[in-house]
Amino acid sequence: MRAPYDVVIVGGGMVGCAAAALLARDVPGLRLMLLDAGPLPDWDPRADVDLRVSAVSEASRRILDRAGSWPAIAAGRLGPYRRMIVWDGADRPGGRTNLVFDCAELGQPVLGHIIENRLMRAALVEALSRAGVEMRFDAALESLDIGPDQVELGLAQGGRIRTRLVAGMDGAGSPVRGLAGLKVLGANYGQEALVAHVRFSVDHGEVARQRFLETGPLALLPLGDGRVSIVWSTDPDTAQDLRRCPEDAFLERLTDASQEALGAAVGVGPRAGFPLRWQHAPSYARPRVVLAGDAAHAVHPLAGQGVNLGFLDAAVLAEVLGPGLSAGRDPGDLSLLRRYERRRKGENVLAMQSFTGLNRLFSNGSGALSALRRAGLAAVSGTPALRRAFMRRAMGLAGDLPGVAVGDPP
8 A cells, every 4th residue: 555645754843844845845746744743833023032043054045945934034033144254262353364254255145144943943834834734743753664665653642654755854863863773973072062142342243253262163143133142162161160150250251252352242141052962874865764954964063054054955855856756756765865865975074074173173272283273264364266165165055056055946
């Protein structure tokens, strides 16, 4: 008996919802379901800006637009950034080795946007609802029975679902990955990221900033309300101390760590932290199962590329599956899934290794490496072609891209 669904996406986060929206738009008649273990996402414009935000690249903006969610996101809250300044801890803001990216150099209106994760999820769910996609929240996956022609999913709340393909987009601890027997490699960075929204005495001017300290990078990301979202990666003991110390002491330490690039830190909201870890699945697919987003790879937040890599996964998977399904191919066919894996695995491994290498290079106190770092930043800053290449990569406009990310017409 034929399975009732062609594709079941497990994971209603940003990547899973984007993949579902792209597939629903590009494959008419697709029998698609989205499952998520958590509640239906919502976003309240009257609430304070949520702590979990993402730096969304131009490529990701195009993907979200194709998924039908960008108008709702743009009508919400977002913080565009038009310049980015990166400097080594041994230098000063505005110093000779500062690396400056400017959107005008590429003829783009912005480099990217800082957006709440909750807003993106809510807008994507709204787009899925308009497209008539079947969604089930509060539905935790308990088992997978993978057969030659279909997969049967067992839910913790009871009930079973049959589909021809399961797409695991259910986060770094992916139940789909574990139940399907797909391995994952990884290790801790020995760092934690402290996140908070901070008000400084100087306006951020729609500029993203990042200073590399010996214990890890400090990112200052502009929010639409004038505040700055900080991501301060440091050793676990320091991160714990920063979370718990009195507000005035925290603001003083942040002012010092940012070298007063935005003047004094004058106010902070709730502070939270999470451990940093890299991981990567050696295989993204097996017959009738495929992984994307954090289920397949997790990277250091220093370049803000985690969710952007996931959106590119979603777009490439839709680009591969769409024509295959339209031509009558089985979506669970491993040869079809390997096409997606070949296109994304190399790009994701390159990003993971680059971010890990940069973190190790910059997060240490070696005098010799400090001189090398400053020389490297100065070389990139003084070479327009190299600087533009870095900018295009940061904006998601370089590499093996899906058509929607490079602006192909719908």
